[in-house]
Amino acid sequence: MRYATLRIDNTLTAARIEGDRAVLVDAASAVDAYLRRDHLTDTGEVDARTAHYARVSPTPAHILCIGLNYRSHIEQLGRPTPAYPTFFAKFPSTLTGPRDAITLPRVSDRVDGEAELAVIVGRRLRRADTKEARDAIAGYSVANDMSLRDWQHRTTEALQGKVFDRSTPLGPLLVTSDELDDARDLNVTFTVDGVEWQRGNTGDLLFKPAELVAYCSTFLTLEPGDVILTGTPGKTSGAAKSLTPGCQLITAIEGLGAAINSTVADPLPDTRPLWQERT
Structure with missing residues (x-):
């Protein structure tokens, strides 16, 4: 469905x-x-x-995000293969619709997008094995993990660069697992003004969706509507340094449709000099 x-x-x-x-x-x-x-x-x-x-899940209790989960991306970065999933979290306030405009904060000079397969949890789950976790997946959707890279890399924790308001499109569809063969082999792309910035395939995921759901359920009681972003493929040679107002972003996953978002300028002031004075 x-x-x-x-x-x-x-x-x-x-x-x-x-x-x-x-x-x-x-x-x-x-x-x-x-x-x-x-x-x-x-x-x-x-x-x-x-x-x-x-957004397909308007108010999830939890949004968990995985880093370094495409083998080709890990190789591209020259990083060792993780033994365990790498996590950070988002909040419901970061979500936005798959056709909504995204405001680019003036406080950042390096805004980026990341195409991701989103897993939507379909029932309460705690300490599940992989089979139970697979059965508990309601379905899959498209997400764009928009990131303020300059804020993300201020510290070793990525959170502050990942949670700006209404920055993470989620949708347009929730497609049940039976229609997608558990999302085993889906092409993932991200384009900016028609230029391809990312391309990957979910067959390249290091930790598969059911494995991630089971792993998360060992330390957290998952609730219906919870969202797990499964990581992003690497960049193509066409990827530019930063998004600017007036761009059209298309985040697409085979069988799941596309989030199509425009970027707009921030009406709020750049408060970084004030912040620097305070510190």
């Missing part, structure tokens, strides 16, 4: 996507529709091609 969270008249509602049809159902989000999939009632229909897609 293919579910989406749509924004209609400033209200979120779920839809079942059937080709060009978005069949509205009596659920609040794509995750809610998945959880109630055997008890849904159709309530209307809109054109899936022109619908306003919102």
Whole structure:
């Protein structure tokens, strides 16, 4: 199945996507529709091609992100292969819709994007093995882990460069595992104004989705709607140094559609000199 969270008249509602049809159902989000999939009632229909897609999981309890998880990317960086997954976290306030504009903060001179396969958890899970974890995956989606590189590398912890407001598109679809063969072999791309910045394939993932879900469940009780970003492939030769206002970003994964976002200038001032004076 293919579910989406749509924004209609400033209200979120779920839809079942059937080709060009978005069949509205009596659920609040794509995750809610998945959880109630055997008890849904159709309530209307809109054109899936022109619908306003919102983030598929609007308010996850947890957003966990994996670094260094594509073998080719690890080799490109000249880093040793990790023995365990490398984690950082995001907050629900970082999420935005797959068609929404992304404001580039004036406080950063180095904003980058990262195409990622997102895993959406479908039920509460604690201390699961890999089989239980695979069965608990609601489905997969597209994400762009936008990053302020200059902030990310200020310290050894990446958090401050990863959590600026409304910076992580999630969607447009939640596609169930049975339609994607557990996301084993999907092409992943990220383009900026038509120039390819990234290309990879989920077959190159070091830690697979079910392994990551099981691993996370050993130290954290996962909840329905939780999001795990599985890492990003390396950069192509066409990748530039920083995104600027006025760019069109297309983050696409085979079988999952594409997040298409424009970048806009920040209306807030650059407060870095003030910050530096205070320190």
